[in-house]
Amino acid sequence: MQEIPIIDMSEIGEIEDDVGNNVNWISLAGKIREHLGNFGFIYLKNFGMNVSMINSAFTTVKTFFDLTLDDKLKYKKQPLDEDSNAWCGYSEAVDELLLHPSPFKELLESYDIFYGVGTYPDEEVPDFKSIFSSMYDVCNSLAKKFLVLFAISLTLEPNFFLNHCTHIDDSSLPRACNMRVLHYPPIPCDMDLSPGIERLEEHSDYGLLTFLFQDTNGGLEVKTNNGKWIKATPIPGTILINTGDLLEIWSSGIYPATKHRVVLPRISLQKYSSRYSIAYFLMPNVDTKVETLNVMKTESEEERLEKSSRRKDGVMGKVSELDYVLCKFAESFGRNHRN
Ligand SMILES: O=C(O)CCC(=O)C(=O)O
Numbered sequence: 120m121q122e123i124p125i126i127d128m129s130e131i132g133e134i135e136d137d138v139g140n141n142v143n144w145i146s147l148a149g150k151i152r153e154h155l156g157n158f159g160f161i162y163l164k165n166f167g168m169n170v171s172m173i174n175s176a177f178t179t180v181k182t183f184f185d186l187t188l189d190d191k192l193k194y195k196k197q198p199l200d201e202d203s204n205a206w207c208g209y210s211e212a213v214d215e216l217l218l219h220p221s222p223f224k225e226l227l228e229s230y231d232i233f234y235g236v237g238t239y240p241d242e243e244v245p246d247f248k249s250i251f252s253s254m255y256d257v258c259n260s261l262a263k264k265f266l267v268l269f270a271i272s273l274t275l276e277p278n279f280f281l282n283h284c285t286h287i288d289d290s291s292l293p294r295a296c297n298m299r300v301l302h303y304p305p306i307p308c309d310m311d312l313s314p315g316i317e318r319l320e321e322h323s324d325y326g327l328l329t330f331l332f333q334d335t336n337g338g339l340e341v342k343t344n345n346g347k348w349i350k351a352t353p354i355p356g357t358i359l360i361n362t363g364d365l366l367e368i369w370s371s372g373i374y375p376a377t378k379h380r381v382v383l384p385r386i387s388l389q390k391y392s393s394r395y396s397i398a399y400f401l402m403p404n405v406d407t408k409v410e411t412l413n414v415m416k417t418e419s420e421e422e423r424l425e426k427s428s429r430r431k432d433g434v435m436g437k438v439s440e441l442d443y444v445l446c447k448f449a450e451s452f453g454r455n456h457r458n
């Protein structure tokens with residue numbers, strides 16, 4: 120059975136001037152293309168964030184979601200400013216179910232965070248802002264390393280993707296990345312669990328790259344190349360990384376936007392406990408024109424792409440990131456504003 124590979128980030132240091140000629144970077148870029156490229160998901164270890172930061176983040180998330188609904192609704196999701204496409208704040212589970220009585224139901228509540236801007240639940244959870252700012256810093260620097268690794272792996276100039284993600288370091292540009300904290304509440308014992316209800320519906324993420332921190336509860340599943348679902352069981356000391364629709368389009372399919380979902384726990388102990396996760400979504404600058412690059416492919420990459428196009432799984436096309444985000448946003452607004 121296909122397994123999600125583990126990649127060790129300690130093989131490389133900080134981004135330096137001549138990074139494109141550094142053997143460690145070239146070697147890691149090759150592994151990233153082989154493994155993340157083949158599957159769209161990898162576990163990452165030694166990624167530069169200490170365990171205590173991650174534990175504090177989860178404690179903070181739990182403290183927030185444990186607040187009363189009235190308190191949480193003080194931070195109800197809203198646009199960062201009048202003409203912003205970026206929505207920040209709390210999104211209620213029930214609200215989503217009532218608003219979107221589709222045949223598919225999801226069981227979660229969430230809070231979207233943007234770097235240094237927007238609302239934070241300062242009054243009730245004073246540490247929230249500082250913890251997520253520190254987490255953002257580490258994620259931003261890890262994201263920049265990945266952008267360089269992607270470029271090297273596709274034999275592009277090392278700064279190719281970084282030059283389209285200058286919003287990471289330039290706060291005068293519109294915010295494009297966000298972090299989302301998610302809470303999947305315990306499943307009520309009298310709930311009708313008819314088919315079509317999951318904790319999170321099958322989807323691909325629509326940015327470039329997602330970092331996913333999950334608690335120990337499990338439930339995340341990833342669709343393999345032959346259409347089977349496998350468990351992405353939490354492994355201590357690692358996070359998951361997956362590539363999104365925009366990178367699939369940009370990299371001409373070398374990096375696929377793999378479908379994933381969070382299933383309802385089948386074991387009662389897990390059913391009655393909450394599940395928490397934290398995701399960081401990386402996007403390019405909002406004015407980036409994402410056009411499919413002409414990349415030389417290996418035979419096995421051609422084979423994989425051929426199979427996925429036969430299954431009509433891919434999202435290949437030619438779009439501007441903003442058009443694409445707006446269109447996905449409009450589409451998902453009716454569901455749960457997910458990336
Ligand atoms: O909660 C999880 O583990 C997955 C979250 C996710 O896939 C998403 O928010 O896009």
Ligand SMILES: [Fe+2]
Pocket residue numbers: 322323324379
């Ligand atoms: Fe996702």
